[in-house]
Amino acid sequence: MSDNGKEQITLTIDGREVTVDKGTTVLEAARSIGIDIPYFCWHPKLDSVGACRMCLVAIEKFPKPVVSCATDVMPGMVVRTDTDEIVKARRGVLEFLLLNHPLDCPTCDKGGECDLQDNVFSNGIDTSRQTFLRNRVIDEETKTTFDDKRIGPEIIRNMNRCVTCFKCVRFNKEIAGEFDLGVYQRGSSTVIDTPPGEPIDNLYSGNVVEICPVGALTNTDWRYKVRVWKTKQADSISSYDADGQNIKLYYDHRLIHRAMSRPNDDVDEGWICNIARYGYQYINSLDRITKPLIKKEGQQVEATWDEAIKLIAKRFKEIKDKKGSVCIAGLTGGNLSTETNYLFNKFFRHNLHSNSVDYRLENIDLKDGVETAAYNCLSAAPFKIADLEKADTILIFASNFIKDHPIVNLRLRKAHRKNGARVYTANPVVTKSADISVDELIYQPDTEAAFLIALIHAVIDHKLYKNIDESKAAEIKTVLKPASLSEAAGICGIDEARITELARALAAGENLYILAGEYLKASQHRHTIANGLFNLANLLGVDDDKAAILATHANSIGADRVGLRPNLSASLAETLASKWEAELPDSSGCSTSQIFKGALGEEIDSIFIMGANPAMRYPDGPFVNAALDKLDFLVVADLFETATTAKADVVLPLAGWSEQSGSYVNLEGRYQPFSKALPSKQGVKTGIEIIRSLAEAMEAPLGLDDKTLETETKEVVDSWKREPRAVDTFYDVKQSGVIDHGDFPYRLLIGNDLHHYGYLSEHCPSLMRFTSDVYLEMSPNLAEKLKIADGDLVRVESSTGKLVLKVRFSEYFEGEVLFIPNNFSSVEVNHLVSREGGGWVKIEKLDDK
Amino acid sequence: MEKVLFKYVEEPQQYLIDNYIKNGGYQALPKVLKDFTPDELIEEVKKSGVRGRGGAGFPAGLKWSFVPKTDVKPKYLCCNADESEPGTCKDRVLMECDPHMVIEGCIIAAFAIQAHHAFIYIRGEFAYPAFRMEEAVNEAYGKGYLGKNILGSGFDLDMIVHTGGGAYICGEETALLSSLEGDRGMSRIRPPFPAIEGLYSCPTVVNNVETLASIPHIINRGVDWYRTYGTEKSAGSKIFSLSGNVNRPGNYEVELGTPLSYVINELGGGIQTGHKLKAIIPGGSSTPLLMPDQIDTPLDYEAVAEAGSMLGSGAIIVIDERACMVWVAMKLINFYQHESCGKCTPCREGTLWLKRLINRIEHGEGKKGDIELILDICENIMGRTICPLGDAAVMPTESIIKHFRDEFEYHIEHKKCKVKTDYAFE
Amino acid sequence: MILNDATIKEITTRMERYPSRKSAILPALTYAYRQVGHLDAPVYKELSKIIDIPYVEIAEAASFYTMFPKKEVGRYLIQVCHNISCSLRGADNMLIYMQEKLGIKMGETTPDNLFTLISVECLGGCSAAPMMQVNQTFYEDLTREKIDKILADLSAEAEKDGK
Numbered sequence A: 001m002s003d004n005g006k007e008q009i010t011l012t013i014d015g016r017e018v019t020v021d022k023g024t025t026v027l028e029a030a031r032s033i034g035i036d037i038p039y040f041c042w043h044p045k046l047d048s049v050g051a052c053r054m055c056l057v058a059i060e061k062f063p064k065p066v067v068s069c070a071t072d073v074m075p076g077m078v079v080r081t082d083t084d085e086i087v088k089a090r091r092g093v094l095e096f097l098l099l100n101h102p103l104d105c106p107t108c109d110k111g112g113e114c115d116l117q118d119n120v121f122s123n124g125i126d127t128s129r130q131t132f133l134r135n136r137v138i139d140e141e142t143k144t145t146f147d148d149k150r151i152g153p154e155i156i157r158n159m160n161r162c163v164t165c166f167k168c169v170r171f172n173k174e175i176a177g178e179f180d181l182g183v184y185q186r187g188s189s190t191v192i193d194t195p196p197g198e199p200i201d202n203l204y205s206g207n208v209v210e211i212c213p214v215g216a217l218t219n220t221d222w223r224y225k226v227r228v229w230k231t232k233q234a235d236s237i238s239s240y241d242a243d244g245q246n247i248k249l250y251y252d253h254r255l256i257h258r259a260m261s262r263p264n265d266d267v268d269e270g271w272i273c274n275i276a277r278y279g280y281q282y283i284n285s286l287d288r289i290t291k292p293l294i295k296k297e298g299q300q301v302e303a304t305w306d307e308a309i310k311l312i313a314k315r316f317k318e319i320k321d322k323k324g325s326v327c328i329a330g331l332t333g334g335n336l337s338t339e340t341n342y343l344f345n346k347f348f349r350h351n352l353h354s355n356s357v358d359y360r361l362e363n364i365d366l367k368d369g370v371e372t373a374a375y376n377c378l379s380a381a382p383f384k385i386a387d388l389e390k391a392d393t394i395l396i397f398a399s400n401f402i403k404d405h406p407i408v409n410l411r412l413r414k415a416h417r418k419n420g421a422r423v424y425t426a427n428p429v430v431t432k433s434a435d436i437s438v439d440e441l442i443y444q445p446d447t448e449a450a451f452l453i454a455l456i457h458a459v460i461d462h463k464l465y466k467n468i469d470e471s472k473a474a475e476i477k478t479v480l481k482p483a484s485l486s487e488a489a490g491i492c493g494i495d496e497a498r499i500t501e502l503a504r505a506l507a508a509g510e511n512l513y514i515l516a517g518e519y520l521k522a523s524q525h526r527h528t529i530a531n532g533l534f535n536l537a538n539l540l541g542v543d544d545d546k547a548a549i550l551a552t553h554a555n556s557i558g559a560d561r562v563g564l565r566p567n568l569s570a571s572l573a574e575t576l577a578s579k580w581e582a583e584l585p586d587s588s589g590c591s592t593s594q595i596f597k598g599a600l601g602e603e604i605d606s607i608f609i610m611g612a613n614p615a616m617r618y619p620d621g622p623f624v625n626a627a628l629d630k631l632d633f634l635v636v637a638d639l640f641e642t643a644t645t646a647k648a649d650v651v652l653p654l655a656g657w658s659e660q661s662g663s664y665v666n667l668e669g670r671y672q673p674f675s676k677a678l679p680s681k682q683g684v685k686t687g688i689e690i691i692r693s694l695a696e697a698m699e700a701p702l703g704l705d706d707k708t709l710e711t712e713t714k715e716v717v718d719s720w721k722r723e724p725r726a727v728d729t730f731y732d733v734k735q736s737g738v739i740d741h742g743d744f745p746y747r748l749l750i751g752n753d754l755h756h757y758g759y760l761s762e763h764c765p766s767l768m769r770f771t772s773d774v775y776l777e778m779s780p781n782l783a784e785k786l787k788i789a790d791g792d793l794v795r796v797e798s799s800t801g802k803l804v805l806k807v808r809f810s811e812y813f814e815g816e817v818l819f820i821p822n823n824f825s826s827v828e829v830n831h832l833v834s835r836e837g838g839g840w841v842k843i844e845k846l847d848d849k
Numbered sequence B: 001m002e003k004v005l006f007k008y009v010e011e012p013q014q015y016l017i018d019n020y021i022k023n024g025g026y027q028a029l030p031k032v033l034k035d036f037t038p039d040e041l042i043e044e045v046k047k048s049g050v051r052g053r054g055g056a057g058f059p060a061g062l063k064w065s066f067v068p069k070t071d072v073k074p075k076y077l078c079c080n081a082d083e084s085e086p087g088t089c090k091d092r093v094l095m096e097c098d099p100h101m102v103i104e105g106c107i108i109a110a111f112a113i114q115a116h117h118a119f120i121y122i123r124g125e126f127a128y129p130a131f132r133m134e135e136a137v138n139e140a141y142g143k144g145y146l147g148k149n150i151l152g153s154g155f156d157l158d159m160i161v162h163t164g165g166g167a168y169i170c171g172e173e174t175a176l177l178s179s180l181e182g183d184r185g186m187s188r189i190r191p192p193f194p195a196i197e198g199l200y201s202c203p204t205v206v207n208n209v210e211t212l213a214s215i216p217h218i219i220n221r222g223v224d225w226y227r228t229y230g231t232e233k234s235a236g237s238k239i240f241s242l243s244g245n246v247n248r249p250g251n252y253e254v255e256l257g258t259p260l261s262y263v264i265n266e267l268g269g270g271i272q273t274g275h276k277l278k279a280i281i282p283g284g285s286s287t288p289l290l291m292p293d294q295i296d297t298p299l300d301y302e303a304v305a306e307a308g309s310m311l312g313s314g315a316i317i318v319i320d321e322r323a324c325m326v327w328v329a330m331k332l333i334n335f336y337q338h339e340s341c342g343k344c345t346p347c348r349e350g351t352l353w354l355k356r357l358i359n360r361i362e363h364g365e366g367k368k369g370d371i372e373l374i375l376d377i378c379e380n381i382m383g384r385t386i387c388p389l390g391d392a393a394v395m396p397t398e399s400i401i402k403h404f405r406d407e408f409e410y411h412i413e414h415k416k417c418k419v420k421t422d423y424a425f426e
Numbered sequence C: 001m002i003l004n005d006a007t008i009k010e011i012t013t014r015m016e017r018y019p020s021r022k023s024a025i026l027p028a029l030t031y032a033y034r035q036v037g038h039l040d041a042p043v044y045k046e047l048s049k050i051i052d053i054p055y056v057e058i059a060e061a062a063s064f065y066t067m068f069p070k071k072e073v074g075r076y077l078i079q080v081c082h083n084i085s086c087s088l089r090g091a092d093n094m095l096i097y098m099q100e101k102l103g104i105k106m107g108e109t110t111p112d113n114l115f116t117l118i119s120v121e122c123l124g125g126c127s128a129a130p131m132m133q134v135n136q137t138f139y140e141d142l143t144r145e146k147i148d149k150i151l152a153d154l155s156a157e158a159e160k161d162g163k
């Protein structure tokens, strides 16, 4: 037995002894001691199919050569990878594969990183016995050989180059659970294609290009741009979601040319989503702001950096002198590096003496502005992505998982596929995860709390709880409102029996995970919901790291860890004070919504926003726009002109994430550094440079050089400690009945489109090829009821605004819920929702004319 | 020899359950359910020495015994009625004429491995045999031989007649399982063997129609009786499909070990009048040739192997002197190329290359060195593929070249046939 | 909808009998083919809804099996075996005869849309060669005379049905 508890097996490969875990394949065992067996169809993360026959080896006592990729090691096996027979077999396979391969390597984008090229170079022969036309694949309709065919928004297929390893289709079905690519015909006519008439456009589709060992599948993103050996590479991290996808950027002196995966088994296992893959493109955009703008007589005009910085310093000083520093607030966006956030924080707290900083820009804030203990605790759970695959029961709650957590979603699927984990989902809409769910429960919009209350009732009523006694259980029941399962179930609109069934299934789980996401975070009632979740986790005895509210933006956690929020824990305050060798201001800070409210009142006069676009993204458009308009002095640093920069007195061109080095902290709390890929675009400055020069202009330099900044930031991140979940604590959870929304009967959800995240992705042409415009998503049933057809124009109206949008049907929608993506600047979606009322709308079909 | 499987093949309505019962059918089943435990039954079948009639000749009892007994997963039985190997047309006769014999065999086999689902995978083109089987299955349900609690024994069995879609490869057991699961009929890598992980990843036995049809007789009349037919290692009787240039082609049941000459000359009425024997394919199109001087080879697994070929599915294709052997090789390779599933490289690409080469020789465009190239390609396919289809394509090709190389050389040199094939159609 | 109620009923009843829904793909393709006469994307889409299996899986499976024509064919699809056993009994010449007789080449359909002629691999009628299959029916031990009669009978049948 080894450390990991697996049985060990010793065998001999090419005369060398090797010991590996039972269940390892001969190919992997050989790789582990540096013997490279050539292959095409094998992939470490896919099930072996043994199709290409390239990896044949000779094993003593076996009558025929066997495929090493699908043969498990056995004790005492004697393997040879280099006998004459094997060499001949490999040559044979290569000769077969080359028979109809076009040999267009000079113009093939895979050139230089093609497995066929490499394998022929090291194992092939240099003469050809092929005397026929290279045209294995002939299109029946046109009688021509297959050349390039676009099979999806980003993918071109050249069937003649295909070596029929099926990796693309296997990835698509096995790993991603997507069905937009298949294998057709058979024998030598086998082709890889999408289902007739449909494109391959799933969120993970870029991976099929990456794992294609030859140039059969190429990306329009990369085609004919540059030869791979002329590029440089930088290790990076995706700047969108909080999963922390590891990527590698390929760039030359001018541009970034592509992003590929940088396999990290703890995080992504080498699979990245399309947003991570194509999302770098905004960096290359010609629409970037490259000169500071200063508002003069109501007009923003170009200015020099010097002018701009001086102006900001002067105005901050004036405001500070007049009303005290507390009335200057700072907001940062979700993809600023941890270092930038740290410096920004220091600038505000140390130089401006203001505690009014926040990074939580997209969720409706709460009345008191303070997150509760339960919410904080669950948001900081030490959840580990890789551990999820060992789960046997998983509840995904209040999250459209594929959109919120594209990579954790793949782990969820793996848990299901590899270990048969029983997945349950509870959401206001049907989600992609439904296909692997034992049961998918759809609750009425905004009844998350009622759902949890019902579930808790079921757990208590059926004595499914752990670690507490009956009297405690009875006591817990009294803090729930509604006070019975049937009432609570009635509010959330789910059958009591199904809730009880779910409670039983969760209680039966030996390795149970409960993961909650965006719908919860965006809810006005998130404290109540968090309380319920906290109670549930305690009742069911869920481990501390297995009940979590997952973070959303690339660096929300990083910003949080370095204290970019108004209220700091005592220990963090102490750490910062000691690092800065100064007292932190004792004034109370404002959270995002308090800042906006303060702006509408008299408390806040100036806001400095870096890398964020609340005018477009804050889910109460009228409110936030009024607040920004009212400010005395607004500074916005960003990459593009946005609805927010439009209101600014000074606009500063900001560098993108890849134009500097830095770090992100992903939703697990994993600190991941990334390197600089390109020098900043001419005229732009990094967040750090901006803050530094501002501090200098205000004659209070921050005194942190790059190196110190990096180490200090890391130390602060590392010093962060979490209070474990108090397992004997139970909170009150209440939800009142469903409110009647009168004239506005449909719940409107706003959020990310499948292929967009935040407001920068619309500057990525590849992503725009997947979704280029806003739409109103609804279920076919609701559409039928309203006599609306797919593609019709409708007017959507709420108490705060109205919009005209095109309807799109969604197989994932059920019931009377609507969705509009908030990634497109062309339409002010956030004007339809308000902090008090949430998003409730009515819709009306417009005549075509 | 008294006919066993074909005893009632001439009976006009033997396919009706009442006639089957009248002629002694459905007697083995009650006996099995009453007198045997599954283990005893497997033992009995092992002792009978009955071997798979689908091609490989694997002992049936032994195969059944591989199914794990303790496994909690469901077990499945698949009756392989894909019958697509050129020359083979025997299972079809059994299904058309005596379907209940097949069904009874399936029920007994299912009981032996404790399967509660049995599938009969019939090639899609066999619409009529499938119809007969379907009707017979319904009759069997009606009489309580299928369904819940069969004959009060507590044993349940559901039987489904499943038809294919035109793919020879689906006769290969792992491809059959893929196809039955609703996937493309592509072979899978072994191990795991179907007996351990087959249909829906559960233990599964795949047996040929004829293999299963033999079972009721073994039970009814005993192992000793069964063993009186055939040889020590090849017990029992077997149906041979005789086709090609004989006077009376047809399906003939003889005991294993019967000389090939008896089947061709006595039963088949000899080579088509006026013509001379040129070569014989003894076991279906995938088996190497036997030459005229080997016509007395006894038809059992061992003797045919010793003669350099294989008994295979028992499809004897007789070729007379009117055939150009390059043309024969072409017909065969065209078939295998058409039927390759496309999963593994040597089979997918190799059969296409062979097809192109052999066709070009046949069409008078052969080049010097083509024969050597063909043989080398054969070497690169043989033993390198997932399933034996690759081998099946290679064996007849190599064998034809071995025996008739001169015809290939003549073709290449003279750009035409040594013997111009011309079988008249009248 | 292309598939009629009877076909859908056949498919769904069959589907329920399998331990896994997906197994019903092949039977479903068969039923659909028998009703429609060929298979193509719109049919796959409908089947995908009926069986509740991704569209691509239906299309993939269908394309693997050569028995189902993927384009419209004549009322009678004549499939002549040209494999070894039939060829040894004159299948090649029979094919020539049939092309002459029908006035079409291999793979073509007669102008009246009655007959489509194709050659296929072994159909399991080897000891009754030469043979052919017309739609679902086997015709064996063929001679010129028999072929003439079969074609005449089929034409008459079609005429009777007013086609």
Ligand SMILES: Cc1cc2nc3c(=O)[nH]c(=O)nc-3n(C[C@H](O)[C@H](O)[C@H](O)COP(=O)(O)O)c2cc1C
Pocket (backbone or CB within 6 Å): B051, B052, B053, B054, B055, B056, B057, B058, B060, B080, B081, B082, B083, B084, B085, B168, B169, B170, B171, B172, B173, B174, B206, B207, B208, B209, B211, B212, B387, B388, B389, B392
């Ligand atoms: C390419 C190929 C085609 C086959 N076709 C058939 C077939 O049509 N019918 C059959 O019974 N066995 C066929 N077999 C053999 C099966 O794989 C399997 O060995 C057999 O069904 C087992 O049954 P048995 O043990 O009763 O013979 C084929 C094998 C190969 C490699």
Ligand code: SF4
Pocket (backbone or CB within 6 Å): A161, A162, A163, A164, A165, A166, A167, A168, A169, A192, A211, A212, A213, A214, A216, A217
């Ligand atoms: S397209 Fe690429 S990945 Fe897909 S089967 Fe062909 S070679 Fe493999």
Ligand code: FES
Pocket (backbone or CB within 6 Å): B169, B187, B339, B340, B341, B342, B343, B344, B347, B348, B385, B386, B387, B388, B389, B390
């Ligand atoms: S893998 Fe067996 S036919 Fe190709």
